[in-house]
Each structure stands twice: as structure tokens, then as C-alpha cells.
Amino acid sequence: RRNRKVFAACQRCRYRKIRCDGSFPSCANCQKAGEPCLDPHREKRFLEGDYVVSLEQKVRSLEAIIANRCPDIDLAAIASVRQQVDSSNSVPPTTSPWAPSGHVQSDTELLTHVIALVSLNGSSEPKYLGPSSGFSFAKLLASPGLRLDQRIRDGDKPDAGARASAEYHAVPLPPFHEAAILAEAFFDEVQWQYPFLHKPSFLSSLREVYNDKGQSQAESSYAVGSDVANVYFQVFMVLAVGASTVSKTLSMAKDAGNYYVSAMQYSDGALYNVSLLTTQNHLLLAMHALFNPRSDTNIWFMNYLLMASCIDLGLHRDVGPRQDNLPKEAILKEEMRRRVFWSCYCLDRNVGTALGRSLGIRNEACDVPNWSPISCSIHLSRLAIIITDMKLHLYRISIPWPSDLHSWRDSTYRDLIEWKAATSLLSSGKASFFAHLEVSYYPAVMLLYRPSPRFPKLSMDTAHICSDSSIKVIEIFDSLQRLGKMQYSVLSVHSTLLSGLTMLYSAQICCKNDASEEMRRLPNDIKICSSILSTMAELGWAHAKRSLSVFNTIGRVTVR
Template sequence: MPEDDSSSGPRTRRRNQLGRRNPRLRMACLRCQRRKIRCDGELPACKNCRNAGAACTDGESARLKDLPREYISTLKRRISWLEGILRSRCPDVDLSQEPPPETREASSEAALDETTDTILQSPSALQTQDYPEEANETATEPSNQPVRSAPGAGALSHEIGLVSLGTNQDPRYIGPSSGYFLARVMLNSASKHDERLNRSGRDASFPTKLIEAIQGPLPLPARDMAKQLCDAYFDAIHLQYPVLHRPTFLKMLDQAYEQEEKDPVVAFQVFMVLAIGATVLSGRLRARIPAESYCLSALQHLEQLNLENSLQGVQCLLLLLIFTIHSPFVRLNVWYLNYHCLAALLDLGLQRNINIGSGISLLEQEMRTRIFWVIFSFDRIIATMMGRPIGVRDEACELRMPQGLSDNELGDVNQSRLPGTNKEMDFAMHLFKAAKLNSEIKYVANSIIRDSPIYAYPPVIDINDWQTSMLRQLDEWASQIPVSPNDPSEFYLRTTCQLRYHGLRMLLLRPSPAIPKPSSEALVQCHQSARESIKLFDSLYKKNLLVHSWVTFHALVLSTITLLYCIKVVPEIARDTEIDVLMGDLSISLSVLSATGEHCLAPQTVVGLLAKSNKGMSSLHKPHH
């Protein structure tokens, strides 16, 4: 095969020149040339230069075009340039590690040959190609991360999705309840990071390896600022996830300002509440408040906490989980944090109904119950988002509800308590009930194996009857959402409950392992819930009440994708949907996603991808005549 011989000949000869150069053609270094002394040509420095402690540079030669030291310098610059790109685009790759022993020799030799060939084939590259010293200046172009999935995964809702999130990580499992296409859309932004942030913290101590912050840890803010941040937390987060007892926390806040030596639990909880409150206000005020810096301040006390064996430790874990869900700049893994919380739940027996008859106070009894339900709810939410199994099954728990007492009622043992007279816990308890409905949908609709073992509960005989029954239960739950006055915080909570309702309806009605081909009637209802969800997000955004989080992001993107899917597969929906109505819904979705993109980078890419999908849908859509 003459082509191969001719193409490989010059390359082979050039390698031979580099690897086994004739001693007579070995070039003296510049210092030895000028002194006219014999040079042994050793690299990177000859013996004469080493003994003299002088710099050894390439000499001048009319015959030899390959200057060995310059060639090595070029390779070093190229390696530095490539490592800079890796640091920017693949931050999970640890460049301080050596390659594995079994692959080091074989792969490095082949890679070096390929790189050498590239340079040798273009001699001018040595002079014309620049390899910047600072990789951040060259590595700003986005990289497209490929989707790794089982064959044909796009065709069926229940096929396995294995998604690569980093070059040095095994693929991660994204299951059916997540919305498989959503995983593919989100993947394009997985390797991107906010270029506005300072990257110098990657090699810093423990806390800064977990949090990306423009500033380092911050001290406590002024008291009036702290009050604003704490109020934002208790108005938006606490009424959904009552992790803390507010009067107890306010005492901790006073201690934090009054005492120089801070208790680790006090310092951690105070700074975490400030951090979470800052994320809430940042989105609502559209201002940059240093939430990550307050989180860094909290993490300085993490190692001193008893996380596993105390109720206060579980509270700290949950605060960290809540902040991780609400901040795009945290490198903690939500899935693993969730399971740390589940492990603590079981370790402390929070799943069992231990009451005041066992010798604990009413406050401790109620906080145990509240914290159990918060962990229980997060487990269902996260498992649904990621399409993974539920961590602790319902039948392993005594699903007793909190008594509905307010924080002030719990703190005053002498105050008469009439359950149901205070509305503070109403929204949280209603969302806890939704978590039970979420469990059933996950168990029945999203179970991968349909044949139940003999020791499990009896299987559902008629899946369509079950679906109809679940829809009735969801409708009943929605009809009982607490009625709120004109208070903005209660409007936000009521809207949050409505979004939860429509999210569960879409989970029930869209394709699943149990119902891979839903009826047209089911998809019509699914389409209606998708539209309503988008409108609810829009109402929150227009009132400056939207709280940005990964849960919000997932729900909004999935609503948009569900809307497009239903129009695509159900001719009646496409026929009855006016193009102006469709484009209006999509415009709302993209506007809110763009606003979310101001707080985290992932939505920026999703907006672009959905915009392209929308153009394709609008060109295919036939308006009603």
C-alpha cells in the first residue's frame, strides 16, 4: 500500500532523528558554541552548563531545523495550555494525580507520538501558535457534553438513562420520573461553570472546596440586615420545611451577636439561615447578596458538630441540604446529602411515634415529627427529580402528622393549645400530605419491575382505575389547599401548593413504566397542568415572589417539555391550540427561565435549546381554522 508508506515515511524518519540522533549531528548549545568547547548535547542542560550553573539554550545550526530545547519548551507550553482548558471545562479532573500505572506507559507514549506528529507536520507551528500562560483566557468557549444512554433510550419512557457529568466520573443514573428528555437537555450545561467567579479557591482548604464564592467567609452582618435575611428564611422556607423552632433560633441569633466565643451549633445554624435567606432575597430583589460567603462562615464550624447523633445535628444537615438546593455554587451532592439525612432519621428513630409519654417534652416531640416529615418530603422530591427509588418506604414509618401548633405555642408550656386555631403550620402539613401521594405514584407508576414479589403489597390489578383514583385524590388535595388572604408570603405558599399539585398530575399522566402509552384524554389533562404550571411560575415572577432553586428549575423546564410533548403526540391538542397561545406560553416559560439564568448558569443553555425546539414546533404546528 504505497499511500501508507509515503505518508508514514517522513514521520518515521523524523522520529528517528529525534530518538536516535547521530552523534556527529548533535548540536552544541549556544554557550559551548561561543566558547568553542566540546558539548555533550545532554538535555535539558549539557554538562558544561550544569557545572557552571548557566542557562543551557539551543545553539545555532544551518543543518538542524529541530531545536531540541525549543521543542521541549513548546511541548511544555502546550501541556500547560491543555491543562488550563481542562481546569476550566472539566473542573472535576484532578490534575495533581498521576495517571494509572497500567495505562501510563502505553497511553502516554501513543499520545506523545500523536502530539509530536501534529507539531512536526507543521514546522511553522513552533513559531506561530500561541499557548497562553493563563488558561482562563483561552478556555471560555462552551463544550458540548455527549449524552450516554442505553440504546433506544429516547423511544421509551422507562429505558435507562446513563448521563456523563464529568470526564473522570462513571455515568450517573437518571430514571423515568425525572423526564428522560429533561436529563438530556440539562446535560449540555453540566460541565459549564460561572466564569464570573474567582477560580482560585479550588486548591484552598475544606470549606472553599465546597462553595464557590466571590468573597471569602463573612462576619455577621448588621442586625437590621440579619433580621431581613432571617425573615426571608422564615417567611418563604420555614413555612414549607419547618426544620427549626423560631423562638429557639432567635435566642441563638442573640447569642451569636452577644458572645465572642460562639457555640458551633449556634454559629452554624445562624450563618446557614442567613445564607438561605440571602438566596431568597437575591432572587426576589434581583440583587447580589453574598449567600455563599455566609455558607462558608457556617462551614468553618462543621467539623465541630455532632451531625449524626443529635436532633440539632440533623437540623444542621437539613439547612445544608436546603441551601444546596437553592444555590448553584455549591459542589455538595444533593443525592448524598439526602441519604445522610435519611440515615440520621433512622438512627434517631424519627420514623417512630415517640411522644411525651416516653419522657420527652412536647417541643421535642413536635420537632421530631416535623423534621421527619421534612426529610420524608425531600426524599420524595429528590427521588422524583432524579428518577431514582425512594430511600425510606412509607410502610417503614409511622406516618403521624404534627399537631399543627405554632412555634410560639410550642415554646410556652403554660399557654392553652387548641390544635387547628393557628394557621402557621397549615401549608407545611398540606405539603406533607402531598408527599404521601407522591410516594404512591412513584411506587405504582414508576416501578421498573412490574411483577411484585409475594412478600410485597398486592399489585394494582387495573392500572387505569388506579390512575383515575389517584387523580381524584389529587383533586381533593388541591381543593383543600389553605385559603390565604392578600399577604404576599401566603400567596407564595398557596401558589407553591398549586405547583405541587400540577407537578404530581404531570408525573401521574405522562408516559411511565406502568403506562408507557397514556391515552389521549390523559395527555390532554397533562397538557392542561403543564400550561397552568407555566402560568403560576409567571405570576410568582411578576410579583417578585419566585424563589430560585433546582426544584423550581426542574419543574419549569419539565412543564415546558411536557407542553411540547403533548402537542407533538396528540393531534387534537395541536389542532385546538392556536399558534399565538402556544407561543405566548413558551414566551412566558423562556422569560422566567432567563430570569433564573441570572442566578445560575444552567438555565442559560436550556433557554437556548428550548428556543430552538420552540421554533421547530411552531413551524410544524398547524393552527386551528
């Protein structure tokens, strides 16, 4: 009788060319020789069999701890759920191991818990997206043949011209009149949202840079002091972000890239200290990642650095009552500490919600007053606090949730309405600011009412609320785009796609019992949303092109 053929001999038997019995965790030859038995086929690494056994023992001990402390978790169902998720792009209905025993979750409930690792565009590494990002919500709309998590196709990749324009180089400062225009563009587009720079102080530094004739810029780019490095870094980064916000042509986009490269010449003296000034420089890098479609800066990594800096510097804590007769420098420093913290806070909430990430810092840990001379930023900070409450109540994976969430949601909706009424009373600011504040309100309403881990299904009433809010966002973006006031950023692309998907999903709910005007105008609203995404894709936003493809596909299915 022939012996059983062993296809995976251990490493020692392969080298010695002797028969291996394949016993686990150690073959007979290795046991006899007292040598470790290594598996050469496990992920191209040599693993000792004893190591695998130790891992299995640890798993059993952890399962015993879970069974003792969390009796509601069904450990026996975990393996089967994992196999079902891995074998299909969609998640079939099954008993969730994370739910209390006896609760069977539907397709919708499971999909609203999805946390995905997806590629946002063709040139980036995969990123984790949680429930508040809308990815799990988008999967509710996806047809069986449409994979939302697949990488961008060759035909959807950015144009060769966009890739060629990424070859940037350091350039000298532009003429003063051009620098002044770009700086004004920065403060018009960024400062009202993230007021982390003091405009008079920056403009004074800008004039000093242009008035300094004692040393050429080429000489000052080497071995410069930290103060000079910070000044030049901030000047070039403001020019880069300002050029990004007004970028409508390839040449202007290239100028933005060149200014960014010029700023990074001063990075050694501007980015590697823990100070308020360094935190401002990190915020400038984050703004470049937000507003420049060709930026390769990881916005989430910058967000992590900013929150860590805030905690290290104690910016989240109140320094106490202001003393009388403080010098102007001390008063300005205290003001900038607050403005920098609330800029980091709002960025953390905006990016964290868009990517479905956890909060960088809890509200309970912050007691610094919400104050800024820019009234728009105060209202945006207050909205970020409300959104934080939504994430903690509706988009948490662990259960049980807090009790009486229906009353809490109604109360939060009233808070949003009061916030919107307060913004309409603003007496200062440009007219476009009010449109941007309004377009911040409606996504918050959608975040409150769209399918979430806590409320996986829409009712008819909440479907109408989501439909009205999503259509409002699309209408405002369309008006801003036609009037040349649209603010293009990573977040605006995300908001456009999510508003379009919310509109489509709400239409599927409303059309079952209602043939209202909203349903009759749906094809036109789809066309408008598609046009907005198309314009964003033409301006170089790579993931807008992929978003356009997904939206058009789901839109055609919804209309049919």
C-alpha cells in the same frame, strides 16, 4: 510459512523480550515457568488471565440461576440489546430482555425505561437520572441531532463573574438589623415547606449571640463547645440561605457564600454527631444546596445522610401516646422530632422524584404522626405521600406491575383534586403560599399522566390533562416572577423545564385531531417558558442555561 503475529505480548514476555504465543488464559512461556500471565493492555492494569476465566465462570453460573428462577427473561437478547444501545444515542425498537417472551416493545416503551448518566451542568460530575426525573420523557421529544446527555458547551458555561464570585471567605456577623431581615427571609421562604427549625428558639439564640460580649467571635471559632458551635453554625447557615433566597445582585450572592464559609468554621462541632440538632444542621446544608445557585454541596448525598440519621434516631417511629403533665421542653422536643422527620421525608420525595432515584424509606416503615403547627407543610407532606405511591406504581422498572392500574390512576387523580380543594380552605399564611401550593399540585398531575414505564404513550384525554397542567405551572411561575415572588431553587428550574417539555409533547398529540385555543397560543406559551428559564440562567443557575438551550431547540421543532 510465517507464524501468526502477536500484537499484545503478556507482561512477562515483554520484560524478558521473548516471543509470546498469545495463548489465553496463559501463554506457553508462563505455563512452563509456572508464573501468572498478565495482560498489560486491559484498562492500563495488569490482569491475570485466570482471573478473567473465573469471571466468565461466575457469569455462566449466574445465567444458569436466572434461567432457572426467571424463565421469562431472554438472556440471549441481552448482549444484542446492549450493543444496539451503545452504538446509537437513540434506542431502536427491539425485543426487551426484561419483558416476557413474545412482547415486543416500541421505541416509546423503551425510551420511557431509560436510566441515564448525564452531566447536569458544566461543573458537576455526571449523575444518574431515572424515569421520574423526566429525562427519559425528554428523549421522546429530542430530534435525532440533539443530544440531551452531552456536557455543557463552552458557550453555555457560567460567566466568569459567577466563577470569580465563588472565591468566598469567612466574615463576621452582620449588623443585627441585617441579620434579622435575612432570618425573616429564611423563615418566609423555607419554613413553610421544611419546618425543621423552631422559630422562637432560633430568634432567642440569635439575640443571645449578639448580646454576648464576653468573648469575641474570632476567639470562639477555635476549640468551642458543641453547643456554641451549633448555635453559630445555625446562625450563619440561616443567614446564608436567607441571603440566597433574596439574592438578586452579585454582592448579595457573595454575602451568601461568605456566610456559608463562616458557618463551616464550626462544622467539627456541628456536623459529626448523630443527634436531632445535627440533623437540623444537615437540613440547613441541604437548603443551601437547594436555594443557592453556586452551592457545590451534593444534594443527593445530603439526602442520604438525612435519611440515615432519621433511621438511626428512630424519627420515623411513633414514640407512643403523649403522657400528661410533660414539661414544655419534652413537648417541644417531641414536636421537633416530628417536624424534622417530615422535613427529611418531603426533601427525599422531592429530590428523589426530580433525580429519578429510589425512595430513602418506604411509607410502611413510617408511623410517626404527620403534624406541624404550620398548615402548609402538613399539606405538602400529604402530597409527598401521594407522590410516593405514584413512583411505586408507575416509575418502577421491574414488571409485572400491579393489576388494574387504570382504576388506581383515576383514584389517585381524585385524591389530588381533594388535596387541592383542602389547600384552598387554608385561613392562614401569605397569599404567595397559595400560589406555591398550587404550583405543587400541577407537577403531581403531570407525574401521574405523562409517559412513564407503565404508560409509555399519551391518549388524547391524558394529553389534554398534561397540557392544561403544564400551562398552569408556566402561568403561575410567570406571575410570581413578574411580581417578585418567585422562589428560585434547583427544583423550580427542573419543574419549569419539565412543564415546558410536557406542554410541547402534549401539543404534538393534541394537534393531530384538534386545533383548539391551546394550540393557537402555543407560540406565546413557549416564549413565556423560555423567558422564565432565561431569567433563572441570568441569576446564576448554570443548568437553567442548558435547559433553556434544550427547550428552545425542541420548541422550534415542535412549532414547525
